[in-house]
Amino acid sequence: MLFLVLGRGKTGSLVADVAHERGHGVRVVGEEENRNAAALTGPFLAGFDAVIDFTTPESVVSNMRACLANGAHMVVGTTGWYQHLDDMRSLAARRGAGFLYGTGFSIGVQATLRVAKELAKAAPHYRFTITETHHTDKKDAPSGTALSLRQALQAANPSLQVEIVSKREGDVAGLHVIEAVSENDRIELKLEAFSRRGFADGAVRAAEWIVGKTGVWEFSTIASEL
Template sequence: MLMLVLGKGKTGSLVAQVARERGHSVRVLDFHENQGARALTAPTLAQIDVAIDFTNPEAAVENMRACLALGGRIVVGTTGWLDKLDEMKALAARKEGALVYGSNFSQGVQELFRLTGQLAKLDGFRFHIEETHHTAKLDAPSGTALSLKKVITDVRPDADVEIASKREGDHVGIHVVKARCETDVFELRHEALSRRAFAEGAVKAAEWVGSKKGVWDFRDIFDQV
């Protein structure tokens, strides 16, 4: 496949590396080359099997609009834009494009989502989420923390789940889910030690969506990639 990686940051660069290791051809565009999604033209996208976005929320929305409007396929690992999800779903349906998005593409976090769903079934517990990321991360709470909250509230719609966010050091990502009652405390903790897990998941999602049309949350298709 020919993959177009949008973003030359730490994760985007690793996505390009992983894609090449898996035998794909790769093109990479940084912010200046693709400001306002100006590089995502019909001639460019006609040559691309799938784009992978690890940029920032504003750029990701512009990139999705450009790709989907031309019936393209895009995997988005950028977070902080889900207020535009309904718009993207409608555009993908209208133009027969494809979108896979996710708050986190690592296998470890997908397992954390599953375990959190099991934890949420406990009666009589209060739930709390803590997340820590590097100081350059733009959105807070993290997309992963918001997804964890949704996992809990899907099981317990009345749960009041607080999220505490920290931005310090160069942490790739730490997420802790706590369940507490008067007699017991349960704690689930996941720490990402490398961005490579995100990159591998994103490339696998791109391989999976290469011949499809529609919109999917990575959490819903993880078992298939």
């Protein structure tokens, strides 16, 4: 397959490396080459099996509009844009595109989401806090994974009020700590990413999965198929 990777940052570059390792051809386009999605024309996009976006919250909306309007198959790992999700769903449906987005393209994130739901059910009267720490280059806060963890907790126990604390330090790939506290004890659930490779591998597998498909999916709903 031939993939287009949008973004020359650390994660985007690693996505390209993983795609090469899995036997795919890759073209990488940086933001400096793609101001306001100017590079994403119909003829250009037609040459790729799928597009993978790891850019910034400021760039990703224009990229999604251009790709989906041309019926492309797109995987978006960028976060911080979800206020536009309904518009992107509608555009993908109108144009017959394939669109897959998510906040944590790793097995560890998906496993933590499942465990978080069970914790919320098992400790319904505890006070919950999520603390997330990422590298200083990360633009959005809270992280998409932290928001998904809060959503998972509240889906299992709608009465929960979950505070999120965001920190930006050094080159931290991703650290999420769920803390549940009562008068008697404290429970901690921690997910620490040692590198961005787990996210890159998941994104490439997601791109392989979406080729030839039409529709809209959130990564957690198809992760078990990869």
